[in-house]
Amino acid sequence: MKRNWIHPEEPQTGKRYWRSPAELERRSEFLSKHGVEFPSGDTLTEEEAGQSRRNFLQLMGASVGMMGLASCRRPLTHILPYTNHVEWVIPGKPLLYASAMPTAQGAVPLVVTTHEGRPTHVAPNPLHPLGGGLDAFAQASVLDLYDPERSQVPLASGKTTTWAKVNEGLQAILKDAKTDSGASLVIVVGSSTSPTQHRLLSEFKAAYPQAKLFAYEAIGNEGQATAHQEVLGANTKTFVRWSKALRILSLDCDFLGLDPIDGEAVKHFTKQRAKDKSEGGMNRLYCLENRYTLTGGMADHRKPLAASMIPAAAAIIAEFLDIKEASALASAAPPGLKEWLAPAVRDLIDHKGSAVVIAGSRYGAEVHALVAAINNALGAYGSTVELLEKGSSATLASASELEAALVSGAVKTLVSLTPSNLLFDAPLSLSGAIQSKGVKLVHLGHLPNETARAAALHIPAAHYLESWNDVRAGDGTYSVVQPMIQPLYDGASVIEVILALLDKKKLGPAEKPADGAAPSEDPVYQAVRDTFASVAGSLDEAKWNLTLRDGFLKGSSYVKSTGVINAAAVSSLVGKAKIPVAPKAEAVEIVLTPDSAVWDGRYINNAWLQESPDPITKLAWDNAAWIGSVTFRSLGLKNGQMVKLSIGDRSLTLPAIEAPGHVQNSVTVTLGYGQQNLGFVGSDSNGIGRGFNAYPLRAHASEFVISGAKLEVLADTYQLAITQDQNTMEGRALYREATLDTFAKKPDFAGKTGMDSHIPENISFYKGQIGRKTDENPDGFDYEKKHQWGMVIDLSKCIGCTSCLVACQSENNIPVVGKDQVVKGRLMQWIRMDRYFATNEWGEQKAKSDEVNIDPTGEQLENAEMVMQPVACQQCESAPCETVCPVNATVHTDDGLNAMAYNRCIGTRYCANNCPYTARRFNWFDYNKRPLDELYWGPLSNPDKTGMRESLQLQKNPNVTVRMRGVIEKCTYCVQRLEEAKIRQKQVQRDSKNFRIPTDSVKVACQESCPAEAISFGDLADEKSSVNKAKASPRNYELLKYIGTRPRTSYLARLRNPNKEMPGAERIAAWSAHQI
């Protein structure tokens, strides 16, 4: 029998934290799932029932057959040692290499774990000046390498061709180019900081002076680039120093999430937010945005503001700082904005020299010009924002110029080297021109996508872990990207294609050297080394090796620029700007943003990212129209109901999703979804693309805010996989926060919230090993002779980016289950990023104690606060799951872990039902072995697709069991890493007593990947460990402490730093002892 927790009765007077409006309003769609560990587990769905009836007999027959076939003899297995020893390789031990993942803005410095030559996991490079934490994209990039649906063979107009034909094709292009010195040839590259790429492009331009080079990214920053060029100077870039910024105002710049701007690592920002002493020094973030972003969630003050009003907001701030040019723009502002901004700007002015204003990279040049002038007036340049002198780079024209060139008809051949998908994501006028003008398209890409299939020649791209490359990080620090593995499918990198166009390399599999001859040097390697020589001053082998070892070249960052702000350019850019109009119900605005799973669409085939629910909407495997509660409710919409967005003759039909915190009359649509025929992740089994393609809504490549659109409600509905109401713990002061002031007055507020203030000494029903072993407590945990693991998660620092989820998935071989299973509540990720909205509008006077239902107004929902809380297994000392396991598959270890012995588990699921934190996951199917669209067929699934895909096997961590069907799994604090650390210490200890691992020398995967450094983990028995320091904080509290489970994971309550002069400041992070 399931034991129901008798939670204390809900007080109805306090602040409320809720995951969905349905929870807040106690709607049946929430209540039906609430408290049920396995929502679809108790009864068979129609599909399941149908399948089992149809197949029961067949299955029985098959099993009997297999039993007969199973031989009693021991299967013969072989050991194949290396023939010649491989340098550095020790079988059974991973090798770590420093490398970097190139991005549009710069690079993510990495340490790559390889097992016998297979890269399996990436982690941040702590040595690098910008190192520290990864985003989910970088963390998941290793899966792209092994994507079974990756582009593997060259295509010619959609048909398989050979590498020889590819080389011939390129030769033909070169022959043409030689005759007209490249006049009809165009090369389109993505945004990249690779010095080698820029050097080779310049070389190409020198050889073919008439050829044109363009840069195109689906999600570009043309406005920002123009403003920077004209206001700050052509070769100058900005670099934000979070460590110096005490007052930050963000104009829809999601710098913690999807709009990474060049600046110090996120940890420098979060370091300024976790203060245990209230002496100040904590930074303050103001945020204006139309939808919730991770940055908005971290903000101390946030105002929902239509994206089309952002230029007006910038203009108002400029006006306060006596920058006169902006008054026309400022006049367009909606009422209330000026009043909201006034105290904020005063605060910025009070912190001259430590204040900074940042704007979303996708806004127009006028916004960025104003921001430059504002920052100049605030004394930000040289302190919070550094101006750096960019290195030399090839001159690349913009996307709009590309369109003009194509339309003119002068282009005969277009070589697309950009990671974007031209025929899918470029504006229709551009992609239409490519198709109608009969341009010969040569395409390099990872996926066999629209462009690849249509191109005259498609070349499979090499992954960044497969080829030599180099990059400059945001501050200019130079890194060499090392290949970790031979290209799995002979793919070519951008540099290789450019080298091929320079006639210096043949693409395709490397030619075998003649007998006895030494293999010829790889021209790409040569090219990178040549660039290194020019960056480092000389080709010093020692320096080269050191660069490869550390992952970067010391002292190679850009030099500081001496540039000054060009005020005239600011006025001319601002003068050119159109005066924005506030959106209305009949003319809404559409805001196009990158997607947290697929970015601009390039990660569409990455199942880890697709299955990580969006941090804000909790939507997996799809995109949708985010509509603010006011608009959503006035239209009478339901989650998943289809809406039609139209602007002129462009339109898009897609499902709607209610987004608390979203401004009214505004619709946010994420980009990148809706790509057809991309295999089993990017599209479904019928080849129909996942999600909905929003690119056709834009008229030109830099249009991300579309005003004057029409929003129509349709009758159809669409199944969305929203996880926000799954695995609820419901209420009871799970999330705790307060302002810096409250903390100063009442430092122990976290321990006095909810039931915590009046719980008796351990009241647990589940007795057992608890606490430290002493004479009075002989059954306790041994702190003298054992490690005692513990974890603290600092909610002041956690930004909710979901990088930990992906890191955990990569480290622990967690399977992907597919959209249908996510809908059924069977997501397998061990870490769950709980996103709560918070409202305290209904204070004591408003809510009646006998009334459970709360009827929020649209405005209350629009102004809800948003907080994030990652939850995994809490490693309870007095664990409820252990007492109910009939086979002792989950038991405690001496070092305080709640262990799972997978091979013992028989799948009763009692443990999951008894877990108050709903942290356990059940393998309903052989997710690793079966195709996701044929899970229900079991052993009868298509034999061609059955079994783990060969390439995916390569990714698995060899130190963790791959679980099978019918087994419960959950977080074990990366026990494989802990055991490895203990054994490593044994090799040092040998004949001594020195068994304890060096302080903080072991990191768990989520902690390692956390860009905010929110997770402390370590040995509680080691007094110097950082986890002990964190546990000593007065902000420390345990989830559901009153049930007496004694979790080893605890949380530090969040602190916020509101400005008392701001309107509504008293409501922000208001602490209430009776919150739920």
Place this chain on the structure above:
Amino acid sequence: MGNFFPRWTNWLPLKLAVAAGFIVFGVSLAVPYYFTPKYTRVGYEPTQPVPFSHKIHAGQLGLDCRYCHSFAEVSSHANVPTNQTCYNCHGPGKGNIKSASPKLEKVIKAAETGKPIEWVKIHKAPDYVYFNHSAHLNRGISCQNCHGQINEMEVVKHAEPHSMGWCLECHRNPEEKLRPLDQITNLNYKPEQLNRAGFYEGLLKKGIKADEIADTIESGKKASQLDEILALASGKYGEKVTQLEVGTQLKKHWQVQPPENCTTCHR
């Protein structure tokens, strides 16, 4: 009506029942023995592609185990040597030892083609068991404890059951197996060959107090000098050094606490 069934059939049911009883009894005795690793694994002695003799190399020639299994002390795996290791001694143009022998044909061929020799796996832990060699070799467990008298085997065979119960037996009573670190790869090691004075002197040199050693020999006893320790030890264990004597001391002073948690081996 005549009787259809002859008279002897009267006893048939009883006979069948008794026979079935015997069979059930026999099966219940046989299963716990024949269906366990003790029977199914011990003695497994497959033919290897190259007739490499441990008896010659490790026994007669006295090669250290780690000459070939070079990473056993640092890695989880005790690696099978690369072909290069064989070739260095036997390869023509290298050590050239018996390089013309037809037994070495495959080694020479592997060196030429680069294709590895497919050795047959003998000791195989299930996929969900994460055994680590380095954790044992660095802490006083010898190769011989798990793999038997390899130095006497012409063809290597499975000497011990390697079942979970067998592992736990040792994890519960490590003193029965622990030996000094310099004896780990000595496959002929016998505790009685140890010099008692040398053994205790080694412990004292490590900074372990004489009192502690004495207390470990017999609880409550004290000692200040080596002589007193030796007297105590010979009083307790007799003339020759015994395994229990060595094991108990090492367990205590190296703080050997073999874990019995699930996560030690299953992750």
